[in-house]
Amino acid sequence: MGYYDVIILGGAFSGASAAILLRREHPQLRVLIIEKATAFDEKVGEATTEMSAMFLTRRLAMWHHLEAEQLPKEGLRFWFSNEKVTGHANATEAGGYLRSAVPSFQLRRDALDEYLLATAVKEGAELLRPAKARDVQLGDFDSKLTVEVGNEAGDEVRELSCRWLLDATGRVTFLGRRLGIIERNDDHPTAAIWCRWRDVRNIDDLAARDGALGARNVSSRRLATNHYMGHGYWIWVIPLGNGETSVGVVFDKRIIDLHRSTNRGNDFIAFLKGIPALAELLDGASPRLDDLRFYGHLPYVTKQYMGKGWALLGDAAAFLDPYYSPGLDHAAFSVEATVALIGAEAKGEDVTSKIDEHNVTFVRSYHRFFNGVRELSPDVVLQPPLQGHRNGATQRRAGRSPQRRPADQGLLRSEPRAVPHGPSRPEAVVLRRDGCRAADAGEKAEGRRQKAEGRKRAASRASACRRLKEARA
Numbered sequence: 001m002g003y004y005d006v007i008i009l010g011g012a013f014s015g016a017s018a019a020i021l022l023r024r025e026h027p028q029l030r031v032l033i034i035e036k037a038t039a040f041d042e043k044v045g046e047a048t049t050e051m052s053a054m055f056l057t058r059r060l061a062m063w064h065h066l067e068a069e070q071l072p073k074e075g076l077r078f079w080f081s082n083e084k085v086t087g088h089a090n091a092t093e094a095g096g097y098l099r100s101a102v103p104s105f106q107l108r109r110d111a112l113d114e115y116l117l118a119t120a121v122k123e124g125a126e127l128l129r130p131a132k133a134r135d136v137q138l139g140d141f142d143s144k145l146t147v148e149v150g151n152e153a154g155d156e157v158r159e160l161s162c163r164w165l166l167d168a169t170g171r172v173t174f175l176g177r178r179l180g181i182i183e184r185n186d187d188h189p190t191a192a193i194w195c196r197w198r199d200v201r202n203i204d205d206l207a208a209r210d211g212a213l214g215a216r217n218v219s220s221r222r223l224a225t226n227h228y229m230g231h232g233y234w235i236w237v238i239p240l241g242n243g244e245t246s247v248g249v250v251f252d253k254r255i256i257d258l259h260r261s262t263n264r265g266n267d268f269i270a271f272l273k274g275i276p277a278l279a280e281l282l283d284g285a286s287p288r289l290d291d292l293r294f295y296g297h298l299p300y301v302t303k304q305y306m307g308k309g310w311a312l313l314g315d316a317a318a319f320l321d322p323y324y325s326p327g328l329d330h331a332a333f334s335v336e337a338t339v340a341l342i343g344a345e346a347k348g349e350d351v352t353s354k355i356d357e358h359n360v361t362f363v364r365s366y367h368r369f370f371n372g373v374r375e376l377s378p379d380v381v382l383q384p385p386l387q388g389h390r391n392g393a394t395q396r397r398a399g400r401s402p403q404r405r406p407a408d409q410g411l412l413r414s415e416p417r418a419v420p421h422g423p424s425r426p427e428a429v430v431l432r433r434d435g436c437r438a439a440d441a442g443e444k445a446e447g448r449r450q451k452a453e454g455r456k457r458a459a460s461r462a463s464a465c466r467r468l469k470e471a472r473a
C-alpha cells in the first residue's frame with residue numbers, strides 16, 4: 001500500500017495550489033494528487049477578484065502564466081435598464097472611469113488549472129491521472145483510500161494511505177457527502193445557465209463609434225466583468241483570452257423560471273437578447289450550444305471544514321453565489337489556512353484547538369457573509385403572473401416569437417421593477433427570508449419595521465461617511 005503525508009483529491013485550482021504551497025513550504029512532505037479528468041474542463045470562464053489575483057501572483061508566483069495566457073480584468077461594470085433603454089448609450093452604467101490600480105484577471109480555467117497542476121508536479125508533487133477516488137476510510141491522522149487508476153489496459157484499483165486527506169473535488173464534494181456534512185442552502189434558491197459565445201461585439205469599439213458613450217469612460221469596458229442587472233437575475237459577460245466570451249445568467253428561481261424550460265438553449269438565448277443593451281453586444285455573435293451548462297441549485301455549505309487528518313478545500317466545502325466572483329477567494333483562503341495547519345502539525349504541534357478554530361472561522365464566515373447580504377434586503381417581493389401571461393417556451397409552441405423584453409418573455413414571473421409593500425398592492429406575494437409566503441398583517445408589519453431599521457442603518461452609515469470626509473478635509 002502506497003503511503004503519503006498528504007493525498008489531495010482533485011487537481012484543479014484548490015488541489016493544485018494546495019500541493020504547490022505544501023511542497024514549497026514543507027518539502028519533506030510526500031504529496032500525491034489524484035485527478036479524475038484527463039483534460040481540465042473549461043468550467044465557467046471566470047473572473048478573479050483582486051484578492052484571488054493576489055493569491056495567484058504574490059503567493060503562487062503565476063505572473064508569467066497570467067500575462068502570457070490570460071486577460072487582465074478591469075474591475076466590475078453594471079448596466080441597468082428600464083423600458084426606455086434601447087442600448088448601452090442610454091442605459092444607466094456603473095463602473096470605474098479609469099484603469100484598475102490593483103491587478104485582477106479574466107481566466108480560462110482549463111488553461112490555468114493545467115498550468116497550476118504542471119507546476120505542482122514540477123515542484124515535487126506526485127500525480128495519478130486519470131484516477132478517481134472511489135472509497136475512503138477516515139481515521140485520526142490515518143486514512144485509507146481506494147482509487148481507480150485509468151491506464152490503457154483498463155482501470156486498476158489501488159489502495160493508498162495517508163496522514164492527511166484533502167478533498168478538492170469541487171461540487172462533487174466527495175468527502176463531505178460521505179460524511180453527511182454538506183447542507184443545501186435553500187434560503188438562496190438560485191440557479192445558473194451559461195455558455196461561451198463567439199464573435200461578441202467589442203463594447204469599446206461600440207463606444208468609440210458613439211461619442212456620448214465613448215466620453216463616459218477612459219478604461220476598457222470590455223475587459224471588465226460586465227453585469228446586466230434585472231429583477232431576480234444578473235448576467236455576466238466575461239471576455240476570455242481565446243477570443244470567446246463567457247455569458248451566463250444567475251437567477252432567483254422564485255422569480256424567474258428558466259430552470260423549468262424544456263428548451264433551455266433557445267430560452268436562454270431569447271432571455272439574453274430580450275435585454276436591449278445585451279442584444280446590442282450579441283448582435284452577430286453565436287453561442288456555443290455544445291457548451292451550454294446548467295446548475296439547478298447553486299448554494300450549499302459544509303457543517304465542518306476539517307477533522308484530525310482531513311480537510312475540505314474550495315468548492316468541496318461550500319459555494320454561495322458567484323456575484324462579485326468570490327469562488328476563488330474562498331478556495332484561496334481555505335487552501336492557505338489548511339496548508340498552514342498541516343505545516344504546524346508536521347512540525348509536531350498539537351493542532352486540536354487550531355482545527356476547532358478553523359471550523360468555527362470558516363463555517364461562521366459563510367453564514368455571516370450570507371446573512372449580512374440578506375440583512376440588506378430583508379424581503380423578496382414578487383408579483384403574481386400577469387393575466388394571460390405565457391412563458392417564452394409556451395409562446396414558441398403556440399407559433400409566436402417571444403417578445404423582446406425579458407419581463408414579457410414569461411421567464412420572469414414578475415415585472416422587473418420593485419413592487420411596493422402594503423395594502424395598496426394586496427395581491428403582491430411577499431416572500432419572507434425563509435422563502436415562505438408571509439401570512440398575516442403582523443408579518444407585514446414586521447417586514448415594514450425591518451425595512452425602516454434598514455433605512456435607519458443606511459442613514460447612519462451615510463452620516464458616518466460624511467463625518468469621515470469632513471474630518472479628512
Ligand SMILES: Cc1cc2nc3c(=O)[nH]c(=O)nc-3n(C[C@H](O)[C@H](O)[C@H](O)COP(=O)(O)OP(=O)(O)OC[C@H]3O[C@@H](n4cnc5c(N)ncnc54)[C@H](O)[C@@H]3O)c2cc1C
Pocket residue numbers: 009010011012013014015034035036037040043044045046047048049052131132133134168169170171172174192248295298313314315316322325326327328329331
Ligand atoms: C455560475 C458560476 C459562476 C462562477 N464564476 C466565478 C468567477 O467569476 N470567479 C470565481 O472566482 N469563481 C467563480 N465561480 C466559482 C468557481 O468556479 C469555483 O469556486 C472553483 O472552480 C473552485 O475550484 P476547485 O478547485 O475547488 O473545484 P473544481 O474547479 O470544481 O475542481 C474539482 C476537481 O476535482 C476533480 N474531481 C472530482 N471528483 C473527483 C474524484 N472522485 N477523484 C479525483 N478527482 C475528482 C475534477 O475533475 C476537478 O478537476 C463560479 C461558479 C459558478 C457556479
